[in-house]
Amino acid sequence: xxxxxxxxxxxxxxxxxxFVPVIGAVVLLAVRDARAARWIALVFSxxxxxxxxxxxxxxxxxxxxxxxxxSMPWISAWNIHYKLGVDGxxxxxxxxxxxxxxxxxxxxxxxxxDRVREFMVALLFLEAAMVGVFAALDLFLFxxxxxxxxxPMYLLIGVWxxxxxxxxxxxxxxxxxxxxxxxxxxxxxxxxxxxxxxxxLSLMNHKFGHTFQMWAFAAxxxxxxxKVPMFPFHTWLPDAHVEAPTAxxxxxxxILIKMGAYGFLRFSLPFFPDATMAYTPAIMVLSVIAxxxxxxxxxxxxxxKKLIAYSSVSHMGFITLGIFSMNSQGLEGxxxxxxxxxxxxxxxxxxVGVIYxxxxxxxxxxxxxxxxxxxxxxxxxxxxxLSSIGLPGTNGFIGEFAILLGAFQYKxxxxxxxxLGIILGAGYMLWLYQRVIFGTVTNPHNEHLKDMNLREIVxxxxxxxxxxxxxxxxxxxxxVIHASADNLIKxxxxxxxxxxxxxxxxxxxxxx
Amino acid sequence: xxxxxxxxxxxxxxxxxxxxxxxTVVALLAAAFARxxxxxxxxxxxxxxFSFLSLGILVPHLPSGFTDLFLFDGVSALSSGLVLFASxxxxxxxxxxxxxxxxxxxxxxxxxxxATLGCLVIVSSSHFASLFLGxxxxxxxxxxxxxxxRGNPTGIEVGFKYLILAGVSSAVLLFGIALLxxxxxxxxxxxxxxxxxxPAAVTPxxxxxxxxxxxxxxxxxxxxxxxxxxxxxxxxxxxxxxxFVATASKAAVITAxxxxxxxxxxxxxxxxxxxxxxxxxxxxxxxxxxxxxQQNVKRMLAYSSIAHSGYLLVAFLSAGSxxxxxxxxxxxxxxxxxxxxxxxxSLLSGSGSDADDLDDYAGLSWRKPWLALVLTISILxxxxxxxxxxxIAKFSVVTAGMASAHLxxxxxxxxxxxxxxxxYLRIIMAMYIGPEDVLSGExxxxxxRVPVIGACLVSLQAGLLLFIGxxxxxxxxxxxxxxx
Numbered sequence: 002x003x004x005x006x007x008x009x010x011x012x013x014x015x016x017x018x019x020f021v022p023v024i025g026a027v028v029l030l031a032v033r034d035a036r037a038a039r040w041i042a043l044v045f046s047x048x049x050x051x052x053x054x055x056x057x058x059x060x061x062x063x064x065x066x067x068x069x070x071x072s073m074p075w076i077s078a079w080n081i082h083y084k085l086g087v088d089g090x091x092x093x094x095x096x097x098x099x100x101x102x103x104x105x106x107x108x109x110x111x112x113x114x115d116r117v118r119e120f121m122v123a124l125l126f127l128e129a130a131m132v133g134v135f136a137a138l139d140l141f142l143f144x145x146x147x148x149x150x151x152x153p154m155y156l157l158i159g160v161w162x163x164x165x166x167x168x169x170x171x172x173x174x175x176x177x178x179x180x181x182x183x184x185x186x187x188x189x190x191x192x193x194x195x196x197x198x199x200x201x202l203s204l205m206n207h208k209f210g211h212t213f214q215m216w217a218f219a220a221x222x223x224x225x226x227x228k229v230p231m232f233p234f235h236t237w238l239p240d241a242h243v244e245a246p247t248a249x250x251x252x253x254x255x256i257l258i259k260m261g262a263y264g265f266l267r268f269s270l271p272f273f274p275d276a277t278m279a280y281t282p283a284i285m286v287l288s289v290i291a292x293x294x295x296x297x298x299x300x301x302x303x304x305x306k307k308l309i310a311y312s313s314v315s316h317m318g319f320i321t322l323g324i325f326s327m328n329s330q331g332l333e334g335x336x337x338x339x340x341x342x343x344x345x346x347x348x349x350x351x352x353v354g355v356i357y358x359x360x361x362x363x364x365x366x367x368x369x370x371x372x373x374x375x376x377x378x379x380x381x382x383x384x385x386x387l388s389s390i391g392l393p394g395t396n397g398f399i400g401e402f403a404i405l406l407g408a409f410q411y412k413x414x415x416x417x418x419x420x421l422g423i424i425l426g427a428g429y430m431l432w433l434y435q436r437v438i439f440g441t442v443t444n445p446h447n448e449h450l451k452d453m454n455l456r457e458i459v460x461x462x463x464x465x466x467x468x469x470x471x472x473x474x475x476x477x478x479x480x481v482i483h484a485s486a487d488n489l490i491k492x493x494x495x496x497x498x499x500x501x502x503x504x505x506x507x508x509x510x511x512x513x
Numbered sequence: 514x515x516x517x518x519x520x521x522x523x524x525x526x527x528x529x530x531x532x533x534x535x536x537t538v539v540a541l542l543a544a545a546f547a548r549x550x551x552x553x554x555x556x557x558x559x560x561x562x563f564s565f566l567s568l569g570i571l572v573p574h575l576p577s578g579f580t581d582l583f584l585f586d587g588v589s590a591l592s593s594g595l596v597l598f599a600s601x602x603x604x605x606x607x608x609x610x611x612x613x614x615x616x617x618x619x620x621x622x623x624x625x626x627x628a629t630l631g632c633l634v635i636v637s638s639s640h641f642a643s644l645f646l647g648x649x650x651x652x653x654x655x656x657x658x659x660x661x662x663r664g665n666p667t668g669i670e671v672g673f674k675y676l677i678l679a680g681v682s683s684a685v686l687l688f689g690i691a692l693l694x695x696x697x698x699x700x701x702x703x704x705x706x707x708x709x710x711x712p713a714a715v716t717p718x719x720x721x722x723x724x725x726x727x728x729x730x731x732x733x734x735x736x737x738x739x740x741x742x743x744x745x746x747x748x749x750x751x752x753x754x755x756x757f758v759a760t761a762s763k764a765a766v767i768t769a770x771x772x773x774x775x776x777x778x779x780x781x782x783x784x785x786x787x788x789x790x791x792x793x794x795x796x797x798x799x800x801x802x803x804x805x806x807q808q809n810v811k812r813m814l815a816y817s818s819i820a821h822s823g824y825l826l827v828a829f830l831s832a833g834s835x836x837x838x839x840x841x842x843x844x845x846x847x848x849x850x851x852x853x854x855x856x857x858x859s860l861l862s863g864s865g866s867d868a869d870d871l872d873d874y875a876g877l878s879w880r881k882p883w884l885a886l887v888l889t890i891s892i893l894x895x896x897x898x899x900x901x902x903x904x905i906a907k908f909s910v911v912t913a914g915m916a917s918a919h920l921x922x923x924x925x926x927x928x929x930x931x932x933x934x935x936x937y938l939r940i941i942m943a944m945y946i947g948p949e950d951v952l953s954g955e956x957x958x959x960x961x962r963v964p965v966i967g968a969c970l971v972s973l974q975a976g977l978l979l980f981i982g983x984x985x986x987x988x989x990x991x992x993x994x995x996x997x
Contacts, residue, residue, distance in 0.1 A: 078838075078989045079912070119878075145899040152898060155938075160945050167946070171938055178934050182927035185908075189915040189923075 003202050003488070005070035005086050005138065014056055015069050015085040015136045018095060021049050022102075022125040022132075029125070035117035042106050042121035049128065050099040060092055062481045065488035067138060067202065068092075075142070080197055084138040089485030090266050090336060091135040093478065094259060097343050098135070100463060101255040102128045105248035107460035108351055112247055112358050113161060120161055124248060127153040131256050135263065140188045140199040147224075147260070148181055154249065154257065162244040169237075169244035176237040180224035187220030191272065205271040208496070218276035221269050228261030231284075231321060232291035235314045242310035243363070247354025250306065254313055255347035259339045262320050266336070270324075270489060274497035277325075284325045285411065289418045291318030296425035300432075305356075305363040308433055309349050312389065315422055316342050322419055323404035327493065331407015333486045337478055338400030341471060345388040345397060348464040352382050355457050356437075359450055365433065370442035375452040379438045381461055386434045388468040390427045396471035526579035528571055529564045529593055530633050536560025537626040544619040554608045557622035561604060561629065565597040575995075581701055584639035587995030591841060592636040592768040595848045599760040600629040602852050602970050606859045607753035609964040614751075616662055624654040628757065632765035641690045641700045644769060648686065648733070651762050652679035658757070659750045671749035678732060678742040686729025692722025702772060709774070712782050720784050726773065727788060733766040734822045735815075736792045737799040744803075747815035748869065752859035755811060759818055759851045764844055767825065776836040779829050780917070789830050790922065796823030797929045804936045811869040813936055814854060817895060820933060821847060824910055827922050831913040839909035841992045846894065846906035846981065853891035853974035857884055860967045877944040884963065885944045887975040894978045896937045897930055902981035905988075 008014060025045025032038050060068060067086030075083040087095060105124060113120050130153070133146030151174060159170030192199055195207045209217065227234045238258070242250050270277050295315025302308035320342065323335025355378065356371075357363055372379045384395075391397035401423060409416035442448060453461070471478055524531070540556045547553070568590055571577070576586035604625060611618035631650025638644040656679065660672025690700070696719035697704040708719060728739065735743035747755050779785050800820030807813040825847070828839040861868035861877075861884065868874070878885035894903035907930065914923040981988050 076986045076989065078986065078993070145904075148899040148904075152893065156945060159942060167942055171935065171942070174938060175931065175934055179928075179931040182931050183924075185911065186915070186920075186923055186927055189912055190920075192912075193915055 003066055003088075003205060005067045005072065005084070005202060006064070008069045008071055010055060010059060010069070013071050014052065015071055015087065015132075018049065018052055018056070018099075018132050019085075019129050019136065021045060021052065022129040026122045026125040026129075029118055029122050032118060035114070038118040038121050039106070039110060042125060043103070045125060046099070046103045046106050046128070050103050053096040053099050056087075056092065057096060060087075060089075060481065062089060063484060065089065065484040070138075072138075075139075079141070079199075081141045081199055082139045083142060084200065085136040086138050087136055089482045090489070091263070093336075093340050093481060094135045094256065094263065094343075095132055097340060098128060098131045098256050101251055101343065101347050104347065104351065104460045104464070105251050107456055108251070108354050109246065109248045110456055112354060116160070120157070120248075123153040123156050124252075127157070127252060131252075131260075134260055138201045140191070140201060140204070140268075142199075143201070144181075144185060144188060147184075148178075150257065150260075151177055151181075154253070157249040157252075158241055158245045161246040162249070164244075165240075166244040169240040172237045173241040176227050176234070180227035180234075183220045184224035187217045190217055190220075201267070205492070207272075209273060211275050214273040214276035215279065218269055218273040218280060221264065221273075222280070225261040225264040225269065228264070229258060229317050229321060230261070230314065231287050232294055232314065232318070233287075235291070235295075238314060239307050239310040242313075242350075243304060243306045247350060247357070250350040250354070251347045254309075254350055255343040258313065258317060259343060262317070262324060262335070262339055265321070265324055266332075266489065270493050271496075274493040277493060278327070278497050281325050281327060284321060285408075285415055288318045288322040288325065289415055291315065292322065292419050292422035293318075293425070296422050296429060299429040300425070303365055305353050305365055305433075305437075306350070307363075308365070308429065309346065309353065312426065312429065313342070313346055315426060316346070316389075319401060319404050319419060319422070322408050322415060323400075326404070326407035326411040327490065328407050328410050329487055329490050330403050331411065332490055333479060333482050334400050334403025334405075334407055336482050336486060337471070337475070338397075338404060340478065341388075341396040341400045344464050344467045344471070345385055345395075348381075348385040348461060348468070349389060351457075351461055351464070352378070352385060355453060360446060365436050367444050368437040368447065369440045369444065370438075371447065371450065372438045374442065374447060374450045377452045377458065381453065381465065382434065382438060384465055384468060386430050388472070390430050391423055394469070394472050396468050396475075399472060399475040523577075523579050525571055525574060526577045526583055526585045526637070528567045529597070530630060530637075532564040532567050533560060533626060533630045533633060536563070537623060537630065540623050540626060544623060550608070550612070550618050553619045553622045554604065557604050557626055558601065560626060561597055561601045564629075564633075565594065565601070568594055568597070572995075578639065582640045582643040583634075583637045585637045587997070588768060588771060588841065589637040591992065591995050592764055592844065593633055595764050595845065596629060596632040596636065596761045599764065599848055599852055600625060600632075600757070602856060602974075603753050603757045603761070605970060606756065606856060606964075606967050609967060610751065610753050610859060610862065614662065621658065621661055624658050625757065628654040628658070629761065632761050635765040636768040638769065639702050639772070641694070641702070641705075644773075645683070645687065645690070647765070647769075648683065649679075651765065652683065655679070655754070655758065655762065658754045659746060661754065662751060667749040668751070671746050674742050674745055674749075678746075682729045682732035682739075685725050685732070689722045689725030689727075689729055692718055692725065695719075696722065706773070706775075706778060709778050709782055709785070715782070723774075723782075723785060724788060727785075727792075730766060730770050730773075731792060734763065734770070735819050736822050736826075737795040737819060740796070740800070740819050743819060744812045744815040747818075748809055748812045752811075752855065752862050756852065756855040756859060759814070759855055760848045763818070763822075764848050767840070767844055767847075770829070771837075771840055774829070776829050776832055776840070776913075780832040786830065789826050793823045793826035793830065793922065794925050796820065796826070797926065798823070801929050801933045801936075804933070807936065808871050809869050810858060810871060810874065810940060811855075813871075813940070814851070814858075817933065817936070818851065820929060821895070824907065824926055824929075827914045827919070827926055828910045830919060830922060831917040833913070833916060835909070835916050836913040837996065838989070838992055839906075839913040841996070842909045842985075842988065843906045845988060845992075846902040846978075849974050849977050849981075850891050850894045850903060853887060853971050853978065854895065856967065856971040856974065857888040857891070860884065860963050860971065871939065871943050874940060874943040875946060881963065884968070884971070887971045888944065889941055890975040890978055892937050892940055894982070896934055900979065900982045902978045902985075905982055905985045 070086040072084040130149040137143035155174045299311040320335045323331040388395040388397045391401040578584045631647045634647030656676045660668045662668045697708045731739040797820045800816045804816035894901035897903040897907035
């Protein structure tokens with residue numbers, strides 16, 4: 002079905018996208034000066050972003066196939082290949098990764114003063130691994146990149162994080178690793194069942210037995226659900242976000258947690274369509290719980306970052322709701338919302354970082370009345386808040402609307418409950434905005450607050466542009482996504498068998 | 514028996530052994546006549562090097578036998594190479610270590626050469642007599658090496674513990690050998706193996722013999738419940754001795770186990786299968802759980818090595834060529850990783866006690882960024898994170914387990930891996946925590962210069978770990994070529 006279209010650019014674009022940050026990191030190792038380290042990291046990340054231009058412009062969005070394909074044998078004894086390619090589902094994430102890395106480096110410019118070089122090395126390695134995750138078309142290769150992200154992220158939180166960083170870093174690592182090792186077992190089970198191949202494209206066409214699918218889906222689910230994070234596997238996220246430095250939070254919220262949802266799309270759905278159908282009711286319930294629970298928790302938070310972290314749990318619930326609606330509106334909305342959430346939550350954490358650098362507090366009550374002191378910042382935060390709420394005209398609206406359409410078709414009650422989440426979202430975000438920006442200055446420390454400087458504005462601008470670009474002209478993004486998403490949904494429905502008795506039992510159990 | 518036609522071909526089989534034995538004699542003479550420590554060190558190092566190089570002469574003629582006692586095949590060559598490499602590293606790190614502690618080190622190198630000879634005898638033995646000879650040849654020098662620093666009371670304790678361990682395990686082993694002999698009527702490995710491979714013909718007595726044999730080897734591998742000596746010996750022995758116990762002697766014993774009870778036999782025999790399963794799961798679980806709360810790095814690594822022995826047994830429980838390859842890969846990973854980790858511990862150890870408290874590593878990345886990086890790589894390799902050799906080794910063991918459909922065992926392994934992350938991360942965390950934490954901790958070894966050779970060695974080992982992790986196909990080819 003899906004084919005790998007060989008790369009016709011004359012240079013291995015995807016490999017370059019993976020190795021440019023690595024080269025940057027190696028170059029950085031030779032530098033001692035903090036200033037030089039910042040500039041070198043910035044140059045390499047901008048170069049990486051520049052490489053996304055040929056990627057996006059040469060992408061043929063009318064095809065569902067994997068493009069820019071590269072393939073060569075790597076470990077032939079185990080039939081492992083170095084195989085890369087992107088389709089409409091993954092390509093935007095590669096670009097978003099490159100963009101958010103540049104922004105992360107820029108917001109860390111003065112925020113990170115300690116061991117700058119090591120910080121940038123970790124960030125660049127992380128970028129390489131993230132691009133690798135989205136581009137890998139060999140399960141073994143995918144797993145390598147997947148695990149390779151752990152260490153730099155762990156160090157970003159553990160070394161440059163807040164006071165309770167060690168706890169948060171270890172919690173992040175252990176949760177994720179636990180999911181990953183179960184996935185490794187499932188990957189090997191898939192490998193042996195399918196006759197000794199790690200090739201993602203041929204595995205998509207392999208028909209696995211029903212019982213096998215149920216087990217393997219569950220094992221993959223362990224890895225992806227922790228990463229998303231789905232309720233009730235979410236508890237590491239607020240801790241990690243609160244303790245992580247701004248750059249870490251941006252990457253974590255923008256890219257890392259999208260990988261769970263990406264994993265569902267790339268592996269769980271096409272490999273195990275029967276199991277997907279069987280588990281869907283349960284996952285839909287979990288998603289709706291996440292939407293409401295995340296919003297509910299967000300109301301109770303006194304910490305700026307923790308509030309956004311719980312809002313992420315809520316928003317990620319939306320995304321899984323869309324994906325598992327099992328229709329093209331929901332799926333495409335889910336994918337678009339993954340991008341949207343990356344943009345707006347990345348921007349929100351940027352906003353927190355900007356103000357935290359000046360005041361060194363994240364307690365919402367320490368703010369208030371900032372509108373008169375930092376008008377540019379207030380405007381920026383306003384735009385992002387509205388995008389996060391999903392106001393028409395911003396990107397958030399489009400994604401949430403499509404997801405609700407999809408969920409409604411699946412079962413109206415889910416759409417109804419989820420829209421309640423939107424209302425709650427508007428509640429806690431506007432309340433947050435009101436407490437931080439409006440009113441009078443109650444905290445004397447905030448009297449002489451400086452507004453966003455040029456560097457911060459430049460870092461924030463692309464995200465603001467994206468908020469409106471996607472919001473006003475969503476077709477550009479949908480076009481890229483459409484062919485692949487459509488193909489995926491058809492593939493799943495064509496491959497899935499009539500629900501056997503066992504799966505129906507699961508369905509009735511959760512009240513379908 | 515299978516005598517080779519020419520005498521020199523026979524002798525070729527034991528060339529590495531002969532080189533080592535001759536070198537030991539030279540070292541003895543050097544110790545008697547040349548009073549400088551350096552001379553004996555040179556003799557020991559060059560002996561090990563020559564013995565290593567002599568493998569090159571031997572390898573094209575594999576497999577070759579020497580009487581009934583020795584059979585040198587590809588597996589022996591691989592383990593001999595590992596053992597000699599490990600001993601070389603031990604020798605090179607021991608010299609500066611003992612210089613710093615102002616302990617005369619001449620005799621240490623002689624003991625090291627003898628113990629290495631013991632390892633070589635074990636990995637090439639095809640007969641219970643030579644196996645036992647080799648085990649004793651490791652055990653007796655190690656007793657003395659453990660207690661080498663006479664002024665240090667823990668040294669004496671370590672010597673005694675190891676002496677008792679060696680005595681008990683030898684006794685158990687010998688009784689097992691005797692019972693197997695009663696069943697097969699021969700002391701060579703072949704008949705005993707053939708006997709065990711046909712479960713229908715095996716008498717209970719033979720099973721008890723095999724169980725005792727495994728227990729004896731279990732003592733050496735520190736499998737739970739035979740592990741009680743390991744943490745104390747790892748912690749109390751001088752760092753270079755720990756290095757030897759953790760790498761060379763362990764590699765030799767694993768090879769012997771591979772010779773005695775290859776995966777095929779374990780898979781076929783139900784009793785052996787149950788025994789190995791119990792040993793495997795208890796070792797990995799208990800090892801990891803006990804490591805969680807350790808404050809002493811050497812002790813923590815000792816428990817980690819117990820867990821790793823448990824992981825390795827999963828491969829012994831699996832069948833097919835995958836399992837065989839997995840064991841050899843694991844052996845390579847295990848030796849190099851532990852050389853690297855304990856090598857750094859040894860390098861950091863000052864003239865006082867060894868740098869084994871977790872606090873000694875606080876902020877290491879500020880004081881010695883390179884060594885911290887090297888130690889990080891080796892710890893990540895122990896944990897089995899991708900792009901290190903540890904991942905490839907663990908992956909191959911898990912693959913072998915999955916291929917034999919031992920799902921429960923594999924799950925035990927991977928869940929244990931997730932648990933082990935907690936204590937491995939503690940070491941990494943300690944090295945990279947912020948400056949305010951370092952100031953409160955005592956910076957004990959900051960000013961001391963690290964010996965250049967030692968630093969180069971651990972860097973080389975860390976590089977090897979990454980190389981195997983990124984491009985394992987070369988090692989896989991080498992193993993495939995040696996085994997075929």
